[in-house]
Amino acid sequence: MERVRLRPLVVAAAERLAAVGVASPLSDAEQLAAHVLGVDRMRLALHPLVEPAEAARFDDLVAARAARIPLQHLTGTAAMGEIDLAVGPGVFIPRPETELLFAWALARLEALPHDHEPVVVDLCTGSGALALAIAHARPDARVHAVELDPAALAWARRNADARIADGDTPITLHADDVTDPTLLAELSGRVDVVVSNPPYIPESAVLDPEVADHDPHRALFGGSDGLDVIRVMVPTIARLLRPGGATAIEHDDSNGGGVAALLAAAGLVDIVEHPDLAGKPRFVVAATPPAAR
The missing domain is CATH 3.40.50.150 (Vaccinia Virus protein VP39)
Known part of the structure; x- marks a missing residue:
């Protein structure tokens, strides 16, 4: 399977989090993406493409955050x-x-x-x-x-x-x-x-x-x-x-x-x-x- 562009995933995740009242939706989405990739949030731009399994893991974490599970519980x-x-x-x-x-x-x-x-x-x-x-x-x-x-x-x-x-x-x-x-x-x-x-x-x-x-x-x-x-x-x-x-x-x-x-x-x-x-x-x-x- 082909790799997936990361930025559209993050933007869509931020919109999803904002819709349920998360206070810092873009920041949280970026931090979850960084957690999945094992990189610093400020280095996400160096990873424009992600594997399908990483995209799926990111989607799971965003769903949990949208359920208002604390970001820190998801990243640990x-x-x-x-x-x-x-x-x-x-x-x-x-x-x-x-x-x-x-x-x-x-x-x-x-x-x-x-x-x-x-x-x-x-x-x-x-x-x-x-x-x-x-x-x-x-x-x-x-x-x-x-x-x-x-x-x-x-x-x-x-x-x-x-x-x-x-x-x-x-x-x-x-x-x-x-x-x-x-x-x-x-x-x-x-x-x-x-x-x-x-x-x-x-x-x-x-x-x-x-x-x-x-x-x-x-x-x-x-x-x-x-x-x-x-x-x-x-x-x-x-x-x-x-x-x-x-x-x-x-x-x-x-x-x-x-x-x-x-x-x-x-x-x-x-x-x-x-x-x-x-x-x-x-x-x-x-x-x-x-x-x-």
Whole structure:
């Protein structure tokens, strides 16, 4: 059988995805094509023709995406920083918006003295995205990641093992509850940076099918106002941070002021609310007061 022109297949797939409400139809179609061919999306133009079996595989994936199965479940990966993570059923899919929080964490670590070994904690690590991306970018850091859900923790362990195989510094995974007031007691007052992308969506929120039907409920919802987990977690963050340490917490776009108020009530200072690339409130940062001289 003759090979098939790829670009018309991608354009038709994008139209099919747009018709069912997929938010980024052309991007998704191109990423699925790149996945089938085993190439980077930006190199698709170098592959103008595909084998009939590849075209059939692409059509199957597009049909699954049109059924609103998440793109990342179809490709098996999601990106954070410079690394790719394995994801699938049972774990929250890292979102591009969290890259901004990751960039903030790296900038905060860069400001530390160069002879200081940073200590980082990632609460509600899920797939391990933030913890492993930080460990990759800062191999000098000691990174701890906390996750309660057994399925998510299995994905985090898989990703952590893969990063070790690629030469990254190991992280320490903790099967624990971020709402436990004694969490990581041995690190109290010693942590430079705490990051968290916790469950923060209000229970009444209406979500896209990719999220509502495929991300774990436990990783999404934070009670009626979205703050149930954050509210209990903030005092622990304040306890973990060393003087001058800092935290960044991702939140629902309705809750920036609420998270800021919780951080202030816990005695943190230098509180700043950060928007995402769409201008929506996305994460709040704060610091513990520096040590008295």
